[in-house]
Amino acid sequence: MTRMNEQSEHSYPVRTANIGSICMISVSQAGCVQIGDRAVTNAKQIGVALQRQEDHPGAGDVFFEMYPLFYRPLPYFDDPGDDNGQVVSLHRTNCAPNITVGHIQVIAAGAASSIQAGNGMCLTGESRIKNVRQYPRPKPYPPIGC
Amino acid sequence: MFNFSVINHQLSVGQIEILGISSASMLQVGDTDTVSLYSMFDTPPESVIVGPMAPLPMPEEAEDISSDG
Numbered sequence: 001m002t003r004m005n006e007q008s009e010h011s012y013p014v015r016t017a018n019i020g021s022i023c024m025i026s027v028s029q030a031g032c033v034q035i036g037d038r039a040v041t042n043a044k045q046i047g048v049a050l051q052r053q054e055d056h057p058g059a060g061d062v063f064f065e066m067y068p069l070f071y072r073p074l075p076y077f078d079d080p081g082d083d084n085g086q087v088v089s090l091h092r093t094n095c096a097p098n099i100t101v102g103h104i105q106v107i108a109a110g111a112a113s114s115i116q117a118g119n120g121m122c123l124t125g126e127s128r129i130k131n132v133r134q135y136p137r138p139k140p141y142p143p144i145g146c
Numbered sequence: 147m148f149n150f151s152v153i154n155h156q157l158s159v160g161q162i163e164i165l166g167i168s169s170a171s172m173l174q175v176g177d178t179d180t181v182s183l184y185s186m187f188d189t190p191p192e193s194v195i196v197g198p199m200a201p202l203p204m205p206e207e208a209e210d211i212s213s214d215g
Contacts, residue, residue, distance in 0.1 A: 015154065017175045031167075037176075045169055069188050081148070091151040100158040101175050109167040120178040125170035131189040 012094040017117045020102045029111040034118065041123040043112035046070055052134045059134070069130050 019035075027033055030045060048067070052059050064070040081088070101117075109115055112125050154177075167173055170185050 015177055019175060043170065067188075069186055072186075074184055086148060088148045088150055091149065093151075093153045095154060096156040099175055101162060102159065103161045104164075104173075104175075105162065106164045106173070107166060109173075110169040110171070112170045113167045114172040114174070115167065116172070116174045117176065118174075119176040120174060122180045123172060123174075123178060123182070125172065125183045127170035127184065128186045129169075129188070131193065133190045133192070 011092070012097040014119060015094050015096070016098050017119075018098050018100045019104060019117050022104045022106075022117070024106045024109065024115070026108040027113075027115070028109065031109045031111060031113045031115075033109075033115045035116075037118045038116060038120045040121060041114060041125075043114060043124070044126045045112035045128070047111075047129045049129075049131045050134060051132065053136060067130050067132075070128055074126070 022033075022035075024033065030043060032041070032043065046064060048062060048064060050056075050062050056062075104117075106115065112127055114123060114125065162173075164173065170183050172181065172183065
């Protein structure tokens with residue numbers, strides 16, 4: 001999609017975030033808290049949880065590449081307007097120079113998450129998790145009489 | 147040509163309370179251009195419970211209101 005960003009004349013070009021206070025208890029693995037502006041964010045988290053009957057040294061190593069979930073491409077947004085050369089014109093008017101929030105209270109932020117007070121341009125977050133239970137195939141019972 | 151017009155008026159929020167921000171999600175106070183959030187989760191079928199949800203207890207305030215009414 002082709003975009004054209006425009007702003008009207010009676011508009012503030014950039015809005016500033018004003019926050020009185022932030023209280024966070026936990027931000028876990030690769031989570032991000034930022035006060036300020038940011039251009040590009042690429043947050044990614046991959047995880048495998050393998051539950052086995054055998055122990056791991058005996059059953060062999062585990063690799064992310066063994067599972068297609070970790071290398072399959074991300075879904076792509078197929079915009080029919082893009083093929084037709086359609087241009088989307090975005091007009092943004094900021095009537096006020098500030099965004100005001102008194103207090104933010106967050107108990108927990110998970111992996112590859114983003115908490116930001118400020119402006120951003122492009123944020124991409126990706127999480128791929130696979131749970132596997134691995135048990136040996138049960139042996140068939142011998143036929144009667146053997 | 148597709149015209150998309152956005153007018154951002156005065157925005158003032160008193161308080162934001164959030165229990166949890168899960169994986170590959172975001173909380174932002176500010177403007178942004180592009181946001182793409184992906185989440186893939188694969189689990190064995192026997193670990194997925196399909197059925198009626200266990201009822202959660204009512205909050206204390208709701209119990210007071212229901213007993214009054």
